[in-house]
Amino acid sequence: MSLPHAILTALLEKPSSGLELTRRFDRSIGYFWSATHQQIYRELGKLEEAGLIRALPAGQPARGQKKAYEVLPAGRAELARWTAAAQDPRPMRDTMLLRLRAAAVVGTEGIEADLRRHLELHEAQLAEYREIERRDFPPGRDGAEDRLRHLVLRAGIDLETFWTEWLRHALADFPELPDPAA
């Protein structure tokens, strides 16, 4: 149950409306915890009801009108509690690995094209992360907060690097493989 905490983090970084949050999730936080706007609106409602955030007082809240939220002390406390609490890593769920395992039984026909496509996707993501690193973390600055955020970004960069290398390795192996289904 991490979406509310992702939202609290984002709101602490900067109070925002639902749509602004959605956009920021598409760019930064969402890189490791994605969410759709529907999820976000629903969760904002719950968080407000629970007294962890509140709508910034501006015009009466109605449909089609911006409503920005800020985090209340109770929300900050809950986030601090959650951050410090022990949590097990969630088990990995990777479809491509599953498909390769299946291909070992039913044949590799057709999967190679998608491996190539995934390689391109991961290369694009890697390029995007590198651009963010270049822009937001130039060699000079290293406050504590920036260090932590940079560490997180490095995880993203290194993970994408891993996948591009692994996919390239897989593809290099591939043409030689006879097709068990043939």
Next chain:
Amino acid sequence: MSLPHAILTALLEKPSSGLELTRRFDRSIGYFWSATHQQIYRELGKLEEAGLIRALPAGQPARGQKKAYEVLPAGRAELARWTAAAQDPRPMRDTMLLRLRAAAVVGTEGIEADLRRHLELHEAQLAEYREIERRDFPPGRDGAEDRLRHLVLRAGIDLETFWTEWLRHALADFPELPDPAA
């Protein structure tokens, strides 16, 4: 929607009962697509109803009695179709990265212990994968199926290697960090 295909793969490798499947998920397939026994039983029911698998004819099927399943041709065809179909990688969801991002705002107090614990967990998983590699993929053999399965295992090994290194790096950085909450 990958659980049914994970089950089809496992059943093609070897026809099994629900409990046997559960055990095999705990060991091999589950390393990259985990499932509980309740999920597995439910899915076996659906797959049977859909005509993709069937119960091996043995004693009348009743509660508390083993019931083994095998894959029917329609099931194999569906698995082949699914394996070859283009699929987007699912967005990453990592709680620890989220927590570090939160820690940049609410303070790092308490999280270090859990980083250490995660490091141990990843080290243990890595050791387990290495043991499997030593046992199941000795240098000599390299049939097509084994090559694919080995490739998948290598992904697991390299991912765990990445995480252990990243966590060690994070922890090495840590003691120097002043606590923003202090």
Next chain:
DNA sequence: CCCCTTTTTGCAACTAGTTGCATAAAGCGG
């Protein structure tokens, strides 16, 4: 000022995954 598009918010229904518990048979110790 009226219509059309865009922006912003949100509900409802569905799918997937998790948790908690129940029930039937089999095996074992006394």
Next chain:
DNA sequence: CCGCTTTATGCAACTAGTTGCAAAAAGGGG
């Protein structure tokens, strides 16, 4: 052969996440 534990199967309820759609306001063009 009676009760206790273990094995095997499964239902039901809940939580989380996704998909499809729609309504209210704002802004722009005629």
